[in-house]
Amino acid sequence: QVQLVESGGGLVQAGGSLRLSCAASGRSFSIYAVGWFRQTPGKEREFVGGTSWNGATTYYVDSVRGRFTISRDNAKNTVWMQMNSLKPEDTAVYYCAANGRMVSSERTDYDYWGQGTQVTVSL
DSSP: EEEEEEEEOOOETTTOOOOEEEEEESOOOOGOOOEEEOOOSOOOOOOEEEEOOTOOOOOOTTBBBBBEEEEEEGGGTTEEEEEEEGGGGGGGEEEEOOOOOOOSSGGGOOSOOOOOEEEEEEE
């Protein structure tokens, strides 16, 4: 069992930055790939990016590539997502999720989820 807790969300103006954290506890976190997803009201939860179990490989959707950076420190059981040049369309609840296989853009491939953190980007 892995417990995930996101933090770092908030209100920021367009062009600003936020750093989200995903802190894990429970079973060995280092074996898990981690994905970041986001969701707005009335829409499906969508994949934003992810990192392999050791951080060697990261993935991003086109809309955030070059603006978001995912990193992890397994010694600290934490994954971060640095979000720069934020846009109003990035407004959403952001979730981290873990699975013991590989990064996937499919929500159903993930075994563990955090509770989410709200990111609001104003004009």
